[in-house]
Amino acid sequence: MTRSIDHSPDVVVVGAGIAGLSVAQRAAARGLRPLVLDGGDLAGGATHVAAGMLAPVAEAAFGEGALLELNLAAAARYPAWVDELTELGGRDPGYRRSGTLLVARDRDQAEALEREADFRRQNGLAVERLTPSRARGVEPALAPTIRLAFSAPDDHAVDPRALTAALLAAIDRGGGEVRAGVRVRELLVESDRVAGVRLQDESELRAGAVVVAAGARSGQLGGLPEHARVPVRPVKGQLLRLRDPAGPGLLDRVLRTEECYVVPRGDGRYVLGATTEERGFDETVTAGALHDLLRDAVEVLPGLAELEVLEASAGLRPGTPDNAPALGPGALAGLHWATGHYRHGILLAPLTGDLVVAGLLGEPVDERFSPTRFAAGVTA
Template structure:
């Protein structure tokens, strides 16, 4: 390794650490969710000394997620470029999961379960017809089903179901098993964890040189990856033009449990305002509300009532299941609902945040892209629409299309 302040390490600029305490790692990652942990694991595997700063790794939005890997089912109008990245990451998931399970020595609950989106009434059915036409125009693998075909696939569906769209290629992962495995794999790869909160990024001129922790300790580094989810814009020290435009979007979810030998459904079931993710062991996740409530994570009776009612209208059997948990998480939203991936306006700062609904889905692609960048190969062109620099000098943007 060249002396500090000279040369590069696998393409990572080694920052001058004058005025900062001692030699630091090549890479510091602020945020220990699925994205930060995956980047840490892969970066350590590429030979970079890596540290993760997070008071409770894996316990934020990644813990509260449902683990759906459903780029086709969840496609939205005006987000075609994001769809392409989602589809690419979806293709990476089987190998990513297998590699991670081998590295961590534990399962992550990955399986290709498919998704069945169903209509409760004629209005829903008309909306599904429009969605199906949109998915077909995009060349996606979808199948339109009549009501009886839906119930033939999933006999527990409500009699009122009027039709559906089957996406056989959708899959899922147990998000809590995932973050646990990522931490184990990262530790085995040599990543050091700092159980602390990052309060201030240390900036000298036009370069980020490190981070100050809530203990007062200052940690210098060659490159800093900011992957703190909805909190990414709250870290102090950045000039206004460099602050990530990320906001929290609250989502409330219910966790239910039924017998493993009598699954309520074998596929993920989705309506226009609810989803039910079915685990192989009988657990179900029902979600999720979408609320602009700042950093509030309290559960509300109204949201619980709505989620149960919507789920009951699709799968009446949910009323017989045990309620095991009520939880709320904060999705990191951006002005155009697309992620921030790549170099920021300051040297030495890379962003991996703002993934909104797609954090778990985009984990393999984001980790691959960021590590390619850190290793000197540059960020692949597929990430160009999601450059953090698209917001420089702008406050409002249209959705990426």
């Protein structure tokens, strides 16, 4: 993929998922020569599996004020960013201004949804309370048994597979390089500075800086002293991809309940997800998990039961101890991080590129998400 760089790269990015590609695209746009390396497929891993919700409002959580600010800023950045990618690479990133509908299916869930809506309003977020009849007015396929709904009109969605194709095209146009099937074994550390990477075949590649963007496996790279590492754990998510042979129309907005979500692609395809499992690096797809997702989703959207199954998959979200990302310069000179995005990797993609490349260029970064906060015992 992409043309070869004639000279040594300014920056090597380890990982060709959404984070690594976003960094490479922004680096190329700002005049750097990025080289992205990935031992697997391009845009594989969690990026390939992701549903693509851009939902800072629906996913706002108590005690995560700094992360909410970051998520809102990323959502605001998205329209201009996808326009930029389209202009650069000529590929549609699959961005949809869909809005989100949060639905409660029983009294307990309705009470919890009311409390969550109050919290969102207190934080200045746009949510509108809908009676069951009004909710079915905007989404007629909803079950008549739902108890309450809230609309979050500012939450949207993107197709991560279309988005990464657009990113790859933009990187190519910008003069960057992306190589699949090239596994980085360890980082080269010389005199407390990261000077490049050593590949699985023992060859070395020198660069002015290295960005670790290897998702859930970011903590497994060799060569780094313990104090310079970022603690990243895998959080498994299973989901289904479905298709309506009749085409679009079953659901227009993203639908979220306490147990699941359904993301329409706008062309008759839907993504149903997702579990949250702390099972290490296990990526198996299990019948029980898929059964539970379908059962819960069909209870609020009965027509889902008639759709064709296209794909069942599992991915590993990269989580940090505080579930906030690690973005920017690390504990060693030449070391930078773009990992730990947990559920927000697709949403945070444009800001990940902006913030990490700012750090590469010596510009100010948001210290609340500094990779060094874990060594200092500080949380975002």
